[in-house]
Amino acid sequence: MRVPLSWLKEYVEITQSPQELAHTLTMAGLEVETLDYIGADWGDLIITAQITHLEKVPGSDHLSYTRINTGSGEIGVICGAPNIKEGDKVPLALPGARIGDLTIGVARKMGYVSEGMLCSPRELGLGSDHSGIYILDPETPLGVKLADLLSDVVLEFAIKAHRGDLSSIIGIAREVAALTHKPLRLPEPRFNEQGQPAAELVKVTVEDRELCPRYSARVISGVKIGPSPDWMARRLLMAGMRPINLIVDITNYVMLEVGQPLHAFDYDLVREHHIIVRRSRDGEEITTLDGVPRRLRNDMLLITDPQGPTAIAGVMGSAISEVNEGTTRILLESANFKPASIRRTAVALGLRTESSSRFEKGLDPELTIFGANRAAQLMAELAGGQVHPGIVDVYPQPVEARSILFSPAEVEWLTGLKVTSRQVHEALSALEFKVEEVSAAADAAGGEQLLRVTIPTFRGDIEEGADLVEEVLRMIGYDQLPATVPEGPLPEPQGDHWFEREYEIREILIGLGLHEILTYAMTSRQRMLNLLAEVNAQTAQVLLQKPADDGQAGWVIASAQERAGSEDDLASDGRKPFDARSLPAVTIANPLSNELECMRLTLLSGLMETLQENSKRNRAGLRLFEIGRRYLPRGAGELPEERRCAGLALCGPAAISWVPELARPADFYDLKGIVETLLERLHIRRYRFSAAQHPTFHPGRCAVLEVGRPGMDNGERFTPVGFLGEVHPLVQQRYDLPHRAYLCELDLETLYAAVPERLNYAPISRHQELTRDLAVVVDQQVPARAVQEAIERHGGELLRTVALFDVYTGTPIPPGKKSLTYTLLYQARDRTLTDAEANALQERIVAALGEEFGAVLRS
């Protein structure tokens, strides 16, 4: 809402500077977004002038050459605007004047010398109109600095959604008056009524009284259509509207002034002179004033005549009964419409207008008469109109001013600000609330002072005590609020520790040299399918899988109802091209782009894309992680399952370094080491990594991590947490990375289920430890974990730790074999172990390894 200060001053005396006024209003909740100083940059070289002569420039289709009277002489100016004629008074920018970034100079064009520039309203900062030169009032003196005549300050407000009453100059003036303790001066529309009564000239039928609580109409005849007077045109321009013709401008002017949207019909084009307000019927169409044909839905409110729609109520009129050059009689509509209906219609049509934005915030039905009368007055005064007696006013249920019983003590109760009853009284009265003291009723607690506050009908936003507290606070000033510390009791601890847990993971991974990234939760199906070496209905299932909820082993597929692809796809050999659209995901109905069309099912695509982005400018390797959610779809109409996850990515060396170990590109064991350290830091001791297949990963370099949970019968169940591995070369290709990439995605909910609730201290044995080394040769294919587990199993309680410290292949180890060397530490809790005991255990282990894996001791 743009409010020219000069206009505002018509209704309230303003003694503050524009900045002070803006501050006062801003503090009271009417935020002034900008102060627009019109004319501040015009300087001395933009003056008023008159076109004395105009000729077309030969060879140009739009340029004219004009002679301009500057008040002190005559100059020539080339101009391209279509709207000028001899005799027009215009703003002239002389050489040296600045218009925006442009400095006016003397130009030679097509054989003419142009010694200045005529300006459009937009060039002068007077509004957005750039369709022609700004034509000044014919009474304007010549050769005067434009700034002396027309400079102004425009305050631009962001009107909040609940205050439709503030979408007008008078609405703002009312607040200014209340805040600065000045009287509000409302215009009093006075005009003569004559001729046939309006009631005989027009019939109004409101079929839908719910959506149209009031419809008031006046008839004005004998109007002359022409341009608006300069003062009105300029005010419209400064308020951000474009002058059109006097009648339309008056309706817009009154809307801006009093806040009541009006519509002027050409009375003679309203068929049968009958206005019918009704909902649209399915399939009806209307071409609105902007020339766009619009198909209407059956719940939209229309203004019609017996033959069809003439306007979309409260939104926009149509050409059918539009005011035109030949119009002489006006049917003036001043109506009130239900906010939600107007809003729904405007949103559905994508057509937001000055009118609809006012109606949707809620307007006072009492305002229609004032608006109609004000417009009638201006049409009589400016357009020579004759106002017919009376108003056709369909207003079946007049609004009644509501009243609230309000205790001034509520102000302190809610805000901590001590106020007297008198202050409350004054604050509310200033805002035109009617305040009466009610003698303390017997049932009022403690016989406190109560006020009966009658709410003006234009304040539909005020419903209860808290609303009045805010009004009082606005008037007394938010800056008067004291600042205290909450002293109430503290709540019981809540059970959710996820915030702390996620930060625990963050700190651990950062300590391990990984950088945290934060990517969009929105992605596209295609971006996620890029993670699969081979895309088909079966491989796509990995995007939907999650650990079984009840701690069961294995994975389950989210969204049982909507499996990826059809049964056909599943049965096929997977060579058929996979339709990305068949991947179930939380789909955004109105995405910003195809790249952001659904919610992610995995963190890995964001990690890969971030690797790709950064690898272009990073010679060192990349180590990244993200903590966020996967959004697994559930049934239709249900919220998705949001699973907390951590994704890890390594690519290339840890650093550009002279230290070979750091400069070495990351490999599988770097990633696994990070995951193992994470497990250690979380005190998760029972876990296992097993070789696994996953369509994102190298088939020989992928593991699944499972964590152990105590199960029935002292047994242990292993629940999957996530995969880790080297990215499959076919996937790697798509991201154009300079090194092999390693990815891991961990389901944090399963991971944390394995974190011990408490740590148990085991006393440290003081008895001697015996260490033995053990080197065995086994087949290459034997997993190290199996050997380690066998050693642990056969070593029993006395075997404290087993550590692998060498893995070797090559001479003298036979081909196809590998040597594994462990150091074993034997210790008893309660006695000193003898060499003989340790040796016996060692032999037992060797024998067992021989039996289980065909392992032989390395000589």
Place this chain on the structure above:
Amino acid sequence: MIEQLDALLAQLDALQERALRELEAINSLAELEDWDVRYLGRHRGELKNFSTLIPKLGKAERPVIGQKINAVKEKLESALEARRQELRDRELREALERERLDVTLPGRALPAGHMHPISRTILEVARIFTRMGFQVVQGPEVETDYYNFQALNIPVDHPARDMQDTFWVVPGEILLRTQTSPMQIRVMQATRPPVRVIVPGKVFRHEAIDASHEAMFHQIEGLLVDERCTMADLKGSLARFAREMFGEDRRVRFRGSYFPFTEPSAEVDIDCILCKGSGCRLCKYSGWLEILGSGMVHPRVLREVGYDPRKYRGYAFGMGVERIAMLKYAIGEIRLFSGNDLRFLRQF
């Protein structure tokens, strides 16, 4: 006999002189050991040879020679020890010199990671409020229209919905939450007062992305409900937050505003951290920076969750994490947060 004695004494002097001279020339611990054996050796050492002569001497001469031998021995032993020490010192010095490192070479550091500035800012805000007795909770990012709008006094077709352009999953029903405020409702439905929570999390707005607008960003919601809380407490709490977050001398300004789920509502500004209120480009020459929106929980919201608004009062606030981080770290471009450029991330 006397001549013989004198001759022996002279020989011992000569031996001492020779041994000391040789000792001077020795340059390694190995040679030193040879010298030790040669002169002081228990069996064949030259000095030992003199000792074997003693029994052949007269009774009067024996002590003289014995004392002389001992004197020479002590002399040589102490010279040996001194020389040995010298050589050891030198050898150590040389060894240390050989092991000299270029200490200016970069260390063999384990590269450290960095926390994303958004996580870091959330943590910092959370710490400030947990010190004031708030607990951190989180909620679903895909929400229902009921929690995101209706329960917060934003009915269908309310113009306040314009303030928050929405990504819809099921239009009118399921959406990406546009604010963290739905957790106000979820928390109050799940517990009875007193309530003190803060809710950090992702939010989504259907907006064109530019230097100051993101389609996904982060908010932190705060909610306190009990039987005695007032708007003055809100001001006090936020003033304390502003001081801890932006510096001890920060001033806080409350001004009127409108949010459908608070009444009265207030916009909260701090004096500009750059110009301290005198006016600059950052604060658009107003001297103040808007940091968050707040207010007293609307009675309709309290009634919606079954709290009696005549008994319970509460305050709520919501801040944009990106905005706080941009102010705190002087970042001029919101897209950096989701850009994940390591040159940016490594600075935090």
